[in-house]
Amino acid sequence: MEKYITIRDIAATAAYRSKNAVLVYIHLCCMMDVVTRLYIRSVRMLAADMGMTVATVRCALELLEECNLIVRDTTQPTTHSTTQPTTHIYVVKANELDTPNDTANNTPNDTPNDTRINYNKLLKEKPPTHDARACVDEKLGEVIASLGVSEAEVRGLLEEFVKRQTLKGKNWQTSGDVVAHFIAWCEKRIPRKAAPPKGKAGDHEARMEEYQRTKEEEAIKDTKRKEWEEVATVYGWWQEALKKKETERAMQQYDAYMSLRSRWEAKWKRVK
Numbered sequence: 001m002e003k004y005i006t007i008r009d010i011a012a013t014a015a016y017r018s019k020n021a022v023l024v025y026i027h028l029c030c031m032m033d034v035v036t037r038l039y040i041r042s043v044r045m046l047a048a049d050m051g052m053t054v055a056t057v058r059c060a061l062e063l064l065e066e067c068n069l070i071v072r073d074t075t076q077p078t079t080h081s082t083t084q085p086t087t088h089i090y091v092v093k094a095n096e097l098d099t100p101n102d103t104a105n106n107t108p109n110d111t112p113n114d115t116r117i118n119y120n121k122l123l124k125e126k127p128p129t130h131d132a133r134a135c136v137d138e139k140l141g142e143v144i145a146s147l148g149v150s151e152a153e154v155r156g157l158l159e160e161f162v163k164r165q166t167l168k169g170k171n172w173q174t175s176g177d178v179v180a181h182f183i184a185w186c187e188k189r190i191p192r193k194a195a196p197p198k199g200k201a202g203d204h205e206a207r208m209e210e211y212q213r214t215k216e217e218e219a220i221k222d223t224k225r226k227e228w229e230e231v232a233t234v235y236g237w238w239q240e241a242l243k244k245k246e247t248e249r250a251m252q253q254y255d256a257y258m259s260l261r262s263r264w265e266a267k268w269k270r271v272k
Contacts, residue, residue: 005029008094013067024060032091039089040134086175132162135178145207147186157186224268231260
């Protein structure tokens, strides 16, 4: 289902003069929860999503906050297993600003304090259920190892988990609570497997090995598919040259196609 958002005109703000700040602001507006206007993710994960450095994203967020376009609140790690603090970003609504865009820089504005109060009140009264996806994503490897299932199965269970908890109006105080609740919820729905024989790797190690093996198999399949796409592309060029009756170009593309195909078949014919 398509989602529609309303973005404030920020042309008169200092943030508009920063390309990175504009890109981050648009990303936040597109990815935020349309009801709570919250975007929850660690700064490091946000930087990875946007293909930027962590320092660049931090500078952009600081500029957006200085321009009263967002309000940030960072949840520090509560356990040793949580390595990255989660940042809660509230995208300020246009009607929460005291002045229009063309006078914002020249008129005192008390909105930041009011907005932070409203934002903190929102977090206290109703922590967002949709945070479950972000929390599980950050701990995906550990969740897969703990449950002993594939990434696709985890994501399928996660969607059902979010739907159920949304219907219940379930909220969590920390990201660790979300992940722990999700794992416990899944364990009740996944058939238990027999314990590994003595002398072999323990349950946790076996799950980690299975996860690593699955990731390696997926990487091989992905490489195989990409290399075949290159073969198919050259084949398309050859056919195009034939249709245009470009004899010399067609011969060159044919030679390139046959060479690529031969190498592909020699490399992958034994790989399932």
